[in-house]
Amino acid sequence: MGRPRQPLLSRDRIVAAALTLVDDEGLDAVSTRRLAAELGVSGPALYNHFATKDELIDAVVDSVLGEVDVAVFADPAITADGAWQAPLRTWARSYRAALAAHPNVVPALAQGPGRRPNALRMADAVFGALVDAGWPRAQATRVGVLMRYFVTGSALGSFAGGFPDDAKLYAGAYPHLDQAHLLADAQREINEAAFETGLTALLDGLALKYATFDRKPVG
Structure with a gap:
């Protein structure tokens, strides 16, 4: 044949x-x-x-989520006091990188994981790691949701890229935006720096919250 x-x-x-x-x-x-x-x-x-088309879109979205690194949560050392922060940071960066490479799938993520295997695997890994690290289950859920909001929001578009490069547009009427016409040319650098600033702020704030919990010794 x-x-x-x-x-x-x-x-x-x-x-x-x-x-x-x-x-x-x-x-x-x-x-x-x-x-x-x-x-x-x-x-x-x-x-x-x-x-159906919806079934196909689910598969497309899930293929993108398959690019996200969740192996960082497999390290048993995550249960050590405060050790959850480093893998959460690595995962958030990997998640954003996958969405930044395919920003048009972001709107389809709004409905949650559904039956998407990679999405459920990611949710399981993040939630499980936080609980193993001493986060109460309700708080671990909130942290996972918070991080998802932050990462997906950062991948929706470029705020810096939305400023026209016409200096005359800002002159006079918007005195504090006298350099705004330069933002579009540096949008990638600005977006990445803004993401890192927000990620650090989030993790620092979560660390303060984590310190208030009465955790039982592991082992």
């Missing part, structure tokens, strides 16, 4: 093609007709792998 002219259709191949569309044009660009054309197959062939 001769080899097929097109590579065999698979979930991974469909997800990769859909993610490229999302990256290039946004979530609304994904459609059965468009994907079928990109993959060189008939539209019905896609339904053998994904019953």
